[in-house]
Amino acid sequence: MGIAQIEIERRDRVTHGDYVAKLDKTDSMAKLSWTDRGGVRHAEHTFVPPEARGKGVAEELVKALVADARQQGFKIAPDCSYVERYFDRHKDLADLRA
Template sequence: MGAAEMEIERRDRVTHGDYVAKLHGSDSTAKLSWTDRGGVRHAEHTFVPTSFRGQGIAEKLVQALVADARKHGFKIAPDCSYVDTYFRRHAELAELRA
């Protein structure tokens, strides 16, 4: 299973949550963690196990967060360096950035 077919689980605990991807052939997961502060989701940490890096998994996690921001109308504060880099590379997302 490549990143394109990956299923992402959304774990929303109101004030914080995670986007979690089960990694094919492994008990490991990749994760993007966020905390809500004043209606802004602060993307705080993105983690992909070393052996799964470079496959677009972190990008899929960010895309799930962006899709939810568009659907639910919240802004994203890219506190995590990966999410910040993603936003800088995608100028079309500027309206979603807090």
């Protein structure tokens, strides 16, 4: 059973940023961090608190990054193991992979 609605907040600091999901009924947050290097966003770390794992939160963070890549025209370097596995499972995203 997944979380009903996951709201993603984008924190863009030009050279780096985060995609953050506030988790329902808790003060915990999940986060995907990235750094821009030469127009490529390096997805460096994905973290989901233990109590929220297995509910699709990390996937929603990656989907937000992918949506922004499509809209803004940047490539993604999946340095984080979760993001790398996501790209490996979704071959249709090959054009976004740096």
